[in-house]
Amino acid sequence: MGDTYYAGGYWGPREEPPEACAQRFASFLKGLAVTDSSFTQWYETAKSPKASLSRPLRPDLDELTRFVRKNKDPVFDELGFSLGGWNGAPTAQDDGGFLIRCGSYDSRTINRCVFSLPERGANADRVLNASVLSNTLRVTAAAWDPDWGVAMSHGHRDMVEAQRVPKSPYVGWVTYLALHRGPVPALPAPVRIEPVADKGTLIILTPERFTVGNPEHVALAERVRELLGQAGLLEPLQAQPQASG
Template sequence: MQNALRRPLSPNLAELEPFVRRGKDRTFDNLGFSGGGWNGAGDDYETTGLLIACGGSSEWVGNSCVYTLPSKGPSLERILSASALAALIRRTADAWEPEWGVAISEQHRDVLKPRRPKGTPYVGWVTYLAQHRGTLPPLPSPVRIEPVADKGTLIILTPERFTVSNPEHVALAERVRELLDRAGLLKPLHAQP
């Protein structure tokens, strides 16, 4: 990985700015910056990571902020709740003002990937959509909607743990996806080649 740094970074501008600048693509200006980090946990299942690609304007490479959460153990149990994931997406949306964001398992993403139009937002357990994408339609129960300042909206499908093994969860996610798509909220960010 570019930007390999084997020491802790403090969350302050003086340390983060040089780290991010080292992630600038020197060949193509429109690709922006990239970097990442992890929590240094000794056990793989306790590892939490972050990959960021930002400041790009290419239709070929997107801007993204991807969190990798622990796969099992006490850390997973603490964070794998609707309220914790909503807080993570809310803080990310408030700081970065993305077009969309989602808290989704790899299993759910893999189920959706083959039929998802390229470049369109995923709809997962917790989904964020920027306000300028449009007005949310009425959504079925138990879906909860929460504003993120004046920037957008969180859509929380269910207060209980979302699992792909629960057909009701998958059906609810698909129903919400259909409603959002019909309302024009799931358009791609860029025209796809």
Template sequence: MAKTYKRIDSYYAGAYWGPRKETPEECARRAEAFLAAIANIDPAFSQWFEGGRSRKDALKRPIEPSGEALEKRVRRGRDRQFESLGYSVWAWNGAPDDYDACGFNFYCGGYSEGQSNCCVVDLPTRGPNAERVLSVPVLTGLVRSMALAWEPDSAIATSTMHRDAVSPDGIAETFVGWLMYFPHSRGRVPPLPAPVRIEPVEDKGMLIILTPERLTAENPEHVELGQRVHELLNKAGLLRPVVS
């Protein structure tokens, strides 16, 4: 009999915004603020490395999180043909176990029509880093840091299996996840049912925490709660694509 393997759920956090023309200096300043903030949230976010031909090679290429060093990396990540497509940077945290590793990438400064910019952090799925990171306190800090540094049109931290179950197209701004952020400019967050928690992110916007426990697509209560919250947020006009 053929063996069946259970799919391992994965988690990520992402901030998304539409066309915004920014210089390499401005993108680097945002990246510097973001990396400084998350370094204080959890050890998994405290060091980063460039990609390499091998793990050993990548570990020789640490990323200096200062504005000047980041600006050089941003400039190297520009699109060679079209300036309007902005800049990209990719990094990995060097964890020895791939399942317990984190990585991030950001696209910044793109301003062509229909352009989407983003900062996405791939989170660990199992291991000691995952046990700490996949928790409301850590993800709250991560999403708040994204909101303050990148000033996105929306941000989310969630499970990919839950995303796939509730959103056929997977457009981040159009479905409900574990944690969500909406700036005040996007609209007013309506009252939401328990156990959902709503808290301000300074004067920028509001953070929504769907459930205090780890969100999974296998928990029918999580799925049902997500559907109820989706109806309320959609009615309030918050669940619309950043780029139409």
């Protein structure tokens, strides 16, 4: 089996009411719908696929506000809301989903929006490329205002985990850094740098699929990590003020 991949955006403690999280969620769903055909329809996660398919997630503010409210942490207010979505794919290899924690203001908890991505098949062939993953992180950044984000393989994550400071950004196939972290320095070819409106910057290591079996890919990622670290862009997450959606 080849590499498997995930994508996610992460931000520090940020207290937000359910209405604000629902507004962000609606923007998120609308953005995903134009990113890839397998991202056009989502369903609430449930105990069975049949139950999930009866609960579609639509970018309707009233519906999403109710959805967010019912997924509030039942014990601790400071842990915010935990939301899940599934794309309803008929086969496991085409599965896609996301898990979101938003509105948490507990210093021990990381707010996040994390995608599980298809492993193989038609959906994977389309989604696992630099363009779609960049657009996925772009949509995540626009909706959730994360501090940083990454699309990378699980194998690459495991390879670099030991050298990473807890709660600090990973540097993967595609990396997102919020503007407040500072300007991105010049990076070696074939790395591409793209702005994300007034939110941050995408750093795309290579247009071809990044694999841990390619030593040139791994070496490039390490060199970029060193340069970003020297520029002070890889500091751990900090608490963030409440922001507008």
